[in-house]
Structures are given as C-alpha cells and as structure tokens.
Amino acid sequence: MKNFLQAIQLLDEEGDDHGPTQEDLEAADDDPERQSNNKQWTLLYHAFSCVEKLIENQDKKSTIAMCTELGLPKHLLLFAQYHQSYWIRLVCQRLLGHIFSSQRESKGDLIMMLGLDVPEQLVHFTYDFINCLNKPIYQEEMKNQIIKNLIFLAQAMISKQQEDEATPEVTKLFRKISYIGRKAMLDIRTSQDCLETILQFFQASFALKVGESGTDFMKLVCGPVLELVYRTYTDEQYAKGSIIKDVSLEIVELLQRDLDKPFFIDTYNKVKASILQKRLDRRVKQKQLVATEEGLAMRQNKRSRK
C-alpha cells in the first residue's frame, strides 16, 4: 500500500514531471527526510478521504456543520494553498467544493459555514484562495475544481456586499489573478496549466452579475483581464490553436461584442499603450545598463563563459 501511494505521489520538487520516476522512489527509500514526508502526506490524505466519504455518503448538511465546528474549512484553505503534495491540494479543493455546493443547496450562511467571524473576512478568504494558482495544477480535475471554487467565491463576494462596496474588491481580485498569470508567463515550461486555468476562469466569470446586468461586471474587470489577455493574445511563444491562444481570442471577442464599443476601444488602447510603454522602459534600462561599466563586465563574463 505504501509503495503504491509513494508511486502516485506528485511533489512540486519533481519539477515539471507529473510523478516520481523509479529512480526517485529508490532514492527516496534512502532519504530519511523524504521518507518521513511521504508518511505525513499519506496519513493526511487518508484523513481527508474519510471526511470526503462522510460528506458524500452520510447526511451532507450535518457532516459539514461538524466540519465547521472542528475548524476544517480554514485548514482546507491552508493545505490547498501551500501543501507540497498535489493529491492533498486536490482533495482539499474537492472538499471546499462540497462545502460550497452544500451552501448553494441549503442556502445556509456561508460566513458561518466557513467558520469566519464577519462577512469582510470572506474577501481575505478569497484573496488567500487565489494563492492556489501559484502551485502546479497538472490535471483537468484540479483546473476545473479551482475554476468552480473561484467562481463561487467571486459570486459570494459580490452578493455579500453592497454594490458600491463590492466593485473595488472585485476589481482588486481580478487584478491579483491577472498578476499571477503574468508572473507565470515568465516561465513558458510551467505556465501553461496556470494560464489555462486563469483564462478559463475569466471567460466563465463573464456570466457573473453586479447589479442589473452582466455588462456592468465585464466593465469592472475588463482592464485587469486585458492586462493578461493582451499578452497571451500577442505572445508568439504560445502556439496558434493552443487552448491559451483560443481562449484569449474568445475573451477579446466576447468583450468586444458585449461592451460599449467606445469603452472597450478606450480600455484596450490604454492597456496596450501601458504594456508597450513598460516594454520600452525595460529596453531603455537594459541599454543604459549595457553602457555602464557594470554592463561591460557582464558582457565580458558572458563572452568568457562561451
């Protein structure tokens, strides 16, 4: 059993591999630190599986109420953000999904179900939740669960507050997500899963509503969304026909179709100008660095390495 569980382990330290190789497993047997690590996540995984099976097979509402009493939702958020094992993060995402779906069915008090003290804490809960995007996503199941959970939290955040209070928080949330996506683009080898998740979340979020119409919501998030989408849309590193390119194209078309034309063109041009200005500033800085003595030393270092 232990060997089986070790064989399906997906640790971040494995780099872009989706699981350890036989050599890794043999090396792990000799490494006491990794061995103890495996033990910890194995027990933890089974403990979470117990909770999941209880929710799925026993009375959902009362089981979730007991989980709240034990402070489980906050732990789930913590493990989903930071645990090194993919499987732990995935089971925590699923358990959060169970809590959210139960709230939707029972129309219960979400703040209470998550063990929060005041409604404002939901904003922090959501901001913390987006840290999950910083960890490798690997599989469709994880991607879909993160998107569903994020959509639920964004919707809850909007409906918990008054319209005028919710708007800056929503814009800030999308700005943060957009930033995570831009940061992920720095490494083409690992960015794909993260970008696909973020772009599909953006696309799905257009169904959310603030106030009377969905267009108001699109207006709110158009800037932060374009900050990322303009880059993925124009970046030649991502192949034509890939999910990233296709979804980017669809997002731009949706925004263009549903928003006021002057508003969309104005926002698009502002975002484009700001990105081009940043690129220009970076190039100027690089040229200035090259012209200095420090830059000269760097060039000499490069040449000597060749």
Add this chain to the structure above:
Amino acid sequence: MRTLVFSAKVSQSKVKTLLNTILQMGSADENKRELLQLAKLNALQLLAESGTNKSAKLKTQETRQILNSACQEVINAEAESLQKRVS
C-alpha cells in the same frame, strides 16, 4: 488484515470489530504504529461509506467520532505544523 480493510464487501459490523481490534493494538515500533494508524484510517473510510450498499447509514454520533478521529489526530497537527512553516 489489509485484505479485509480494502474489501468493499466487508459488512459494517465486521469493520467495527476490526476497528476495535486495531484500536486495542499498540506498538513501541514507530513504523508499526504508523501502519496501525493507516489501517485505522482505512477502516474509518469504509465505515464512512456505510449506507451505500445494504448497511444502515451511520448515526450522528458515529459520524462525529470519525470526524474527530481524522481531524484531531491527523489534520489539526499537520495544519499547525504547515502554518508554522509558511508564516
């Protein structure tokens, strides 16, 4: 023991008997203790699935005991240690 734990055909009463046996077993060896805890969590998972076949659903008190066992013995301790590492 492990064959019993992983067989979905085992009745609820047999799993409860097995669980009691596991609970009574103790060991000074850390590896054996870990294996016993793993067996216990697996038995609890089988109990958590009660009600899907012919067996009755668990009583509220039993659900609470399983949750307490999973949360207090494993999840809470791990959460505390993870919290310390990230903060």
